[in-house]
Structures are given as C-alpha cells and as structure tokens.
Amino acid sequence: MNPLSLKDKTAVVTGGASGIGLAICRRFGREGARVALIDMNGEEALRQVKALQESGVEAEAFTCDVSREEECLQTIQAVIDVYEGIDILVNNAGLTQRSAFVHTETAVYRKIMAVNFFGALYCTRAAIESLIERRGVIVVTSSHAGYAPLLGRTAYSASKHALHGLFESLRTEVKKMGVHVMMLCPGFTRTNLQERALDGDGSITRHPRSKVGTEDTPENVAEAVFQGVIKRKRMLILTPTGKMTYWLSRLAPGLYEKIMTKKLEHELIRQPLYGNSKDERRTSNIERPTSNENQVRSTWDG
DSSP: OOOOOTTOOOOEEEEETHHHHHHHHHHHHHTEEEEEEEEHHHHHHHHHHHHHHHHTEEEEEEEEETTTTHHHHHHHHHHHHHSSSSSSEEOOOOOOOOOOGGGGGGHHHHHHHHIIHHHHHHHHHHHHHHHHHHHHHEEEEGGGTTSSSTTTTTHHHHHHHHHHHHHHHHHHHGGGGGGGEEEOOOOSSSSTTTTBBBBBSSSSSOOOOOSSSOOOOOHHHHHHHHHHHHHOEEEESSHHHHHHHHHHHOOHHHHHHHHHHHHGGGTTTSSHHHHHHHSHHTTOOOOOOOHHHHHOOOOOOH
C-alpha cells in the first residue's frame, strides 16, 4: 500500500453508520478510497452508503454483529470477494458503560468485551492475510480509558486496555510484513455512543455524563485518523485533555486519580460505591441489581 495515497484503496470500517466511524468513511471516501461500511444497523448502513455514493464515493454496506465470530468471518470474506482485498481495517465498533463496579453484572462485562475486544479480534483475524498481502493498515479505536483508569467505567476500561495489549503486541509480529497498526485514542467526542451507554444491569444508563474538557467532533477525529494513516502514526492521542491524561497518569498517577475521581464521581451519586460504614461493607449491605443477562443481550442485539 502506498502510504501517501488512499486512492483506489479498500477501507473497511466497523461501526461505520454513525459517529466517528461514519466520519472516517466520508474522509477516506474523499481521498478516493473504496469504502466497505460495516454496521449492525443494516438499514442505517444502507442509508449512509447511499449518501456516500451520491457524493461520488465508491461504497458498499455490510450488516454484521461484530460480537459474533462467524458473522465477522463471513462479512470480511464478502468484502474481499467484492473488492479483491483489504488495505485498511478500522476496528471502530464499540459499546460503553457507566456504573459502579459493585452494581455491574458480569453479563455487562461479557457484552462489552464481546463487542469492543472480541469484535476487533474477529475482524482482524478474518482480514489479516489480505492486509499482509496488501501491506495494509489496522486502525483500532481505543480511548483515554485504554491507557488510564476511569471511574465508573471498569468494563469499558478493561476492554480498551485489552485492545492495547492485543494490537500493540500484534504490531511487533506484522511490522516486518509491512502491516502498520495504529491505536486511536479520541477524547470525549460528540457522538451517540454515550447515549447508548450500559448501566450495571444492562439497560441504557440514566446517569449523567461528565464533560471533561471541550468535546471533539467526529470530523476532527476522522481528519486525524487520515493524517495518522498517511504518516504511519503508532498512536493518536487527541485533545489536550487526552495528552494531559496520558502523561499525568504515568508521571503522577496518584494525582491523576485524585483529579479524575473528583471530575467523575458525581456521575454515580445515585450508585454509592460502598456502604456508609465498615460494618455495612463487611456485610455487603448494598442494594444490588439482580442478574439479568437477557436484558444485557437485548440491548446490543436490538
């Protein structure tokens, strides 16, 4: 793959029907890339692809639930059948969560990991031979939560940390084969991701979300991704808050945790992290939601 041009290159974007994913599809399309837009919402994927085509972009829509391995294998193969290969894979599909650890069911952890971590793994395994053949690029949408702790987001943070472990290690294996891996770490961005954040029982959360720093736009993120792909960046940390988070969490982790906790703890004001006394904590006298894995599953499966 010519690192200086995306013209006639095939770019696959998961979670491509909205937010950052859609902005990346549009930005790559303007550079002449052929776009394979993958999303669980097939109807919206078709609508957005039609708009891309009307703007002169060569694009196709593919419906896929990335948490299901067989669907990922079939979808990536379908893309290869249509375009004869893949030059860029953007693992962007994701879910988030806002709830205290003691109030978060294990089913929520499984769902977040299934989409955020295993979804990226499945798609990458399916595409890796083509990416090696094309000397392509893998872009992974992570977050500040991928390199620093965030209160009330233990499931989300775990999934993003796992992505760094997987793909930064993968980079060491495929770099010599000409494949580049770039971690994308946007800050708070104006998308509908937070509106679909899971609560501890798997329902859509009603807890307020903090806005730390100035919200970025999907278009700004997409431009940074384009420039990062062209320049073969290893990791993109966007926004001043993101860069401060990265360095402060490493140079003064205690101070970072103190500042971060103060900024975010009000989100869980109706979900006390602990009981009011040592006796209450010792006896686990905390109101917890009942296990409801089916509810978690239905939130993602639509």
